[in-house]
Amino acid sequence: MTEASGVRAEGGVEKQTAHSPAPFTLAVDAMGGDNAPGIVLAGLEMAAIRHPEIRILLIGDEKVLNASLTNYPKLSALCTVRHAPESIPMEMKPTAALRVRGSSMRIAMEAVASGEARGVVSAGNSGAMLALAKIIVKALPGISRPAMAAVQPSARGDVVMLDLGANIVCDARNLVEFAIMGEAFAQAALSLKAPSIGLLNVGSEELKGDERLKQAAERLRDSVLSDRFYGFVEGHDITAGVTDVVVTDGFTGNVALKTGEGALKLAFGLLRSVFMSNWLTKLGYILVRPGLRRMKEWIDPSRYNGAVFVGLNGIVVKSHGGADAEGFASAVDVAIDAVENRLNDKIRHRLDQLGMLGQSGENKEQE
Amino acid sequence: MTEASGVRAEGGVEKQTAHSPAPFTLAVDAMGGDNAPGIVLAGLEMAAIRHPEIRILLIGDEKVLNASLTNYPKLSALCTVRHAPESIPMEMKPTAALRVRGSSMRIAMEAVASGEARGVVSAGNSGAMLALAKIIVKALPGISRPAMAAVQPSARGDVVMLDLGANIVCDARNLVEFAIMGEAFAQAALSLKAPSIGLLNVGSEELKGDERLKQAAERLRDSVLSDRFYGFVEGHDITAGVTDVVVTDGFTGNVALKTGEGALKLAFGLLRSVFMSNWLTKLGYILVRPGLRRMKEWIDPSRYNGAVFVGLNGIVVKSHGGADAEGFASAVDVAIDAVENRLNDKIRHRLDQLGMLGQSGENKEQE
Known part of the structure; x- marks a missing residue:
C-alpha cells in the first residue's frame, strides 16, 4: 500500500483508495x-x-x-x-x-x-x-521524542496542537519532528491535504523567541515542508485558526491548552449568570437555547477527547481519565482514523524525504 | 514614610495613611x-x-x-x-x-x-x-530582571500575572523575584493584604516541570513568602482564580495571556452567531443585552489595559498600542495606583527580608 492511497480529499469523506480498509x-x-x-x-x-x-x-x-x-x-x-x-x-x-x-x-x-x-x-x-x-x-526510527497531539476548536475549524505535555524541554530538532508529526496528524485526523503549520512564539519583534525557535523555523523554511510552514504564530492565533497545526514544546503546549479551556469555562460561567439574572433573561435563554447547545457541543471537550502519542510504532491514544462514554468513544474514533488514514506511513514518508529516517536524534542536540 | 503606611485594607478603599498622598x-x-x-x-x-x-x-x-x-x-x-x-x-x-x-x-x-x-x-x-x-x-537593587505584570479577569476576581514577555528564558532566581514583585503588585493594584502566589506548571505528576520550577518552589517554601506561596498551578487555574498571583517565565506568560484572550474572543464570536441566527434569537439577545454588556465590560481588555514593567527605579507603565482613550486612561490609573500605594517600597521591603537587596542577581545563575 502506498503512502498516497490513504489520503482523503480535502474536506471530503470519500477515500481515494479503491478498497475498504x-x-x-x-x-x-x-x-x-x-x-x-x-x-x-x-x-x-x-x-x-x-x-x-x-x-x-x-x-x-x-x-x-x-x-x-x-x-x-x-x-x-x-x-x-x-x-x-x-x-x-x-x-x-x-x-x-x-x-x-x-x-x-x-x-x-x-x-x-x-x-x-x-x-x-x-x-x-x-x-x-x-x-x-x-x-x-x-519510537518510530528517526523520531527522538514522541509527542502528545490533539485537536482543538478554533474560529476557522479544527486545529492540531502538539506537544501537549510529553516533553517539557525541547530543542530545534524536536520541534521539527513535531511539525512533521503534526502535518501527518492533521492529514489523518482532519482530512486536510496540505495543512499549514505554525510555530508558537511570542509575537513582537523585540520579545521574539529564543534560539531553538529560530533554528527550528530556519530548518522548516529550508526543507520540503517549506510550503506548509506558515512561520511564527502567537497564542491568540490558536483559537483564531490561523494555521491548521500549532507546534510548541510540551510545557507551553500544556499551559496553552489548559488556559484556553479555562477561559472558555470562564466565559460559559459568566454567560450562565447573565441568563439566570431574572425572568426576562431566563426567557431570553429559552429563545437561544438550541443555538447555545450547538455552540457548547461544538467546543465540548468530550468531542475533542482522544490525544495521540504520535511518533510511536503503533497508534497510542489517551482518553481523558474523567471522560464519559461518549468521550471514550471519540477516543476510539481517533485511533481508528489514525490507523485507517495511515498516520505512521505519512510520518515515515516525511522523515524519509527529510533524510531523518536513519537518524536517532535522541539527545543529539540536547541543551 | 514607612512601608506599612501605604497598605490599604483588604477589599477596602480607605487608606491606612492619615494624610493624602x-x-x-x-x-x-x-x-x-x-x-x-x-x-x-x-x-x-x-x-x-x-x-x-x-x-x-x-x-x-x-x-x-x-x-x-x-x-x-x-x-x-x-x-x-x-x-x-x-x-x-x-x-x-x-x-x-x-x-x-x-x-x-x-x-x-x-x-x-x-x-x-x-x-x-x-x-x-x-x-x-x-x-x-x-x-x-x-533595575531596583536586588532585581536582576524587571518583568512585565498585568491584571487579568478570573472567575474569582482579578489575578496578577507575570512575566508577560520581558524575559523569554528565566532561572529559579528570576522566578523568585517575579513572586516578590507579583505579591507587591497585587497589594498595590488589587488592595489585597496577603495575596496568594502560584507558580505556573504542567500538572500531572509525571509531566511535572523542570528543575528551575522545582528550585523556585523550594526557595519560596523556605522563605518569608512561604505563607503566601500556594504551590504549583495549571493553565486552567489562572481563569479559575485559584491564586491572586500567577508567576511564570515571559515566554509561557505571553502565550498564556494571548491564548486566554483568544479563547474568550472565540466564545464571544460563537455567541454572536447564536444570537444572530433568526428573529427569535435576536429577541433573546434583546432580553439579555444589559447583562451581556456588563459581562463584556468585565472582561473588556481596555479595562485591564496598563501592564507594568515591575522591578525598576520608578513606575513604568505600558499601554496597549491600539488602546482607545478609555484604555489609555486605565493605564494612567495603573501608574497612579502603583505610585500612591508604594509598589516599589513593598518590593524593596521583601528583597530586604529575603536578603536579596544587596545582590545583583544578573546572570548569576543563568542556564
Whole structure:
C-alpha cells in the first residue's frame, strides 16, 4: 500500500483508495480511567455500533469484564477478553508503573508491539502510558521524542496542537519532528491535504523567541515542508485558526491548552449568570437555547477527547481519565482514523524525504 | 514614610495613611501608540478629571501638542509640555531605538531617572520601552530582571500575572523575584493584604516541570513568602482564580495571556452567531443585552489595559498600542495606583527580608 492511497480529499469523506480498509484490532485497556471499566465498556459499545468492522482486544480483570459484557451485545460480538492481573493506579509514578509486569496497560502495549493490534486506547495514567509506550511500542526510527497531539476548536475549524505535555524541554530538532508529526496528524485526523503549520512564539519583534525557535523555523523554511510552514504564530492565533497545526514544546503546549479551556469555562460561567439574572433573561435563554447547545457541543471537550502519542510504532491514544462514554468513544474514533488514514506511513514518508529516517536524534542536540 | 503606611485594607478603599498622598508628576510619552497623540491626549483628559491632584509632564512634538491641548482643558490645567524632536516607530528594533537620543520615550524615562517624575506611561514600542527603562530608569537593587505584570479577569476576581514577555528564558532566581514583585503588585493594584502566589506548571505528576520550577518552589517554601506561596498551578487555574498571583517565565506568560484572550474572543464570536441566527434569537439577545454588556465590560481588555514593567527605579507603565482613550486612561490609573500605594517600597521591603537587596542577581545563575 502506498503512502498516497490513504489520503482523503480535502474536506471530503470519500477515500481515494479503491478498497475498504482491512479489518484490524485495537487493544483497549479496560481498567484505565476514573470510572473503569464501566465507562470504557459503554464507550466501546458506542464505537462498536459505529465501527462493526474493527476487532477489540479487551484487557483487564477477566471475571469483571466477562460479567459486564453481557450488557454490551455489540461490543461482545467483536471483542476478545485477555486477562491482566493488575492495573496501574491513576496517581502512580511512571517509574513505578514500569515495574508492574501484569498491568492491563502494559499487556495492551505488548499487543501493539507484537503486531497483534494496530493501536491501543487507554483512559489511564498518562505518564505511565507515555513511559510504557516508549519502552514497549517504541519510537518510530528517526523520531527522538514522541509527542502528545490533539485537536482543538478554533474560529476557522479544527486545529492540531502538539506537544501537549510529553516533553517539557525541547530543542530545534524536536520541534521539527513535531511539525512533521503534526502535518501527518492533521492529514489523518482532519482530512486536510496540505495543512499549514505554525510555530508558537511570542509575537513582537523585540520579545521574539529564543534560539531553538529560530533554528527550528530556519530548518522548516529550508526543507520540503517549506510550503506548509506558515512561520511564527502567537497564542491568540490558536483559537483564531490561523494555521491548521500549532507546534510548541510540551510545557507551553500544556499551559496553552489548559488556559484556553479555562477561559472558555470562564466565559460559559459568566454567560450562565447573565441568563439566570431574572425572568426576562431566563426567557431570553429559552429563545437561544438550541443555538447555545450547538455552540457548547461544538467546543465540548468530550468531542475533542482522544490525544495521540504520535511518533510511536503503533497508534497510542489517551482518553481523558474523567471522560464519559461518549468521550471514550471519540477516543476510539481517533485511533481508528489514525490507523485507517495511515498516520505512521505519512510520518515515515516525511522523515524519509527529510533524510531523518536513519537518524536517532535522541539527545543529539540536547541543551 | 514607612512601608506599612501605604497598605490599604483588604477589599477596602480607605487608606491606612492619615494624610493624602503628596501630589506627584507622571511623565507621559505623547507620541507612542497607533493613534498618538490624539488618543493619548483624550485618555489623559479622562485621567485629569478623575485625578486633578496629579501633574503631567507631556513629552512630544511641542507644536502639535500645544495646538491640540486647547481641546483638552482639564489636561491643560495640570500639564507641562516638553519638546522631543523625535519619536520611536512601533516596529523599530530596541537596539536601534536606544540610539535615538531625542525620542519622546527616552526623554520621559529621563524625567523618571532624574526624580522629576515618579512614573512614566507610554503606548509605544514595548521592546524599546523595556530596553530604555533598563538603561535609564534602571533595575531596583536586588532585581536582576524587571518583568512585565498585568491584571487579568478570573472567575474569582482579578489575578496578577507575570512575566508577560520581558524575559523569554528565566532561572529559579528570576522566578523568585517575579513572586516578590507579583505579591507587591497585587497589594498595590488589587488592595489585597496577603495575596496568594502560584507558580505556573504542567500538572500531572509525571509531566511535572523542570528543575528551575522545582528550585523556585523550594526557595519560596523556605522563605518569608512561604505563607503566601500556594504551590504549583495549571493553565486552567489562572481563569479559575485559584491564586491572586500567577508567576511564570515571559515566554509561557505571553502565550498564556494571548491564548486566554483568544479563547474568550472565540466564545464571544460563537455567541454572536447564536444570537444572530433568526428573529427569535435576536429577541433573546434583546432580553439579555444589559447583562451581556456588563459581562463584556468585565472582561473588556481596555479595562485591564496598563501592564507594568515591575522591578525598576520608578513606575513604568505600558499601554496597549491600539488602546482607545478609555484604555489609555486605565493605564494612567495603573501608574497612579502603583505610585500612591508604594509598589516599589513593598518590593524593596521583601528583597530586604529575603536578603536579596544587596545582590545583583544578573546572570548569576543563568542556564
